[in-house]
Amino acid sequence: GQQVMQIPQYQHVQEGEDFTTYCNSSTTLSNIQWYKQRPGGHPVFLIQLVKSGEVKKQKRLTFQFGEAKKNSSLHITATQTTDVGTYFCAGYAGNNRKLIWGLGTSLAVNP
Amino acid sequence: DADVTQTPRNRITKTGKRIMLECSQTKGHDRMYWYRQDPGLGLQLIYYSFDVKDINKGEISDGYSVSRQAQAKFSLSLESAIPNQTALYFCATSDSYGSTDTQYFGPGTRLTVL
Numbered sequence: 001g002q003q004v005m006q007i008p009q010y011q012h013v014q015e016g017e018d019f020t021t022y023c024n025s026s027t028t029l030s031n032i033q034w035y036k037q038r039p040g041g042h043p044v045f046l047i048q049l050v051k052s053g054e055v056k057k058q059k060r061l062t063f064q065f066g067e068a069k070k071n072s073s074l075h076i077t078a079t080q081t082t083d084v085g086t087y088f089c090a091g092y093a094g095n096n097r098k099l100i101w102g103l104g105t106s107l108a109v110n111p
Numbered sequence: 112d113a114d115v116t117q118t119p120r121n122r123i124t125k126t127g128k129r130i131m132l133e134c135s136q137t138k139g140h141d142r143m144y145w146y147r148q149d150p151g152l153g154l155q156l157i158y159y160s161f162d163v164k165d166i167n168k169g170e171i172s173d174g175y176s177v178s179r180q181a182q183a184k185f186s187l188s189l190e191s192a193i194p195n196q197t198a199l200y201f202c203a204t205s206d207s208y209g210s211t212d213t214q215y216f217g218p219g220t221r222l223t224v225l
């Protein structure tokens with residue numbers, strides 16, 4: 001079936017280091033969404049990418065959607081302790097009415 | 112998101128008991144979802160509803176049932192709870208209008224089945 005793989009599963013960084021999580025789909029996606037879940041919290045929508053090759057920035061966060069619309073990445077520059085949490089990618093494929101979710105990347109930041 | 116509420120927030124029950132988890136939303140969205148989250152397994156879709164008369168099974172619907180009582184309410188039932196249904200359950204909503212279809216999650220219900 002359709003799958004979205006997310007790597008790495010866990011990442012531990014020192015505050016100030018950069019962080020990247022990658023999302024790879026087995027099929028072409030019509031869009032890709034990114035969510036953040038803080039420890040003890042619920043997933044919160046960050047952004048959606050729709051166009052092939054699209055790049056969007058939110059302060060220290062940079063989101064990319066691959067040219068083939070099968071992969072995406074989230075890059076955080078100079079991590080802060082407030083970045084701690086699990087980052088999920090999710091996308092729609094074809095006529096599928098359900099979001100296909102990655103398993104998430106858990107980010108820990110040492111102060 | 113305060114616009115999506117779930118009750119109860121925590122529940123401990125025993126094997127074989129019937130449990131209902133409730134979700135209400137004031138966002139006016141027509142689409143509602145129930146997810147289960149286990150450590151390391153991400154979010155697994157249990158059921159989803161695109162309107163009151165459109166209810167669909169997700170990836171892991173066995174052992175669960177749902178009821179969409181109104182546009183704003185979507186309940187999840189465990190007819191006979193078993194220990195491997197111990198998990199964090201999230202309700203979510205989305206709007207069919209526009210192209211984003213962003214999902215808004217409730218705070219979650221932590222369910223423990225002994």
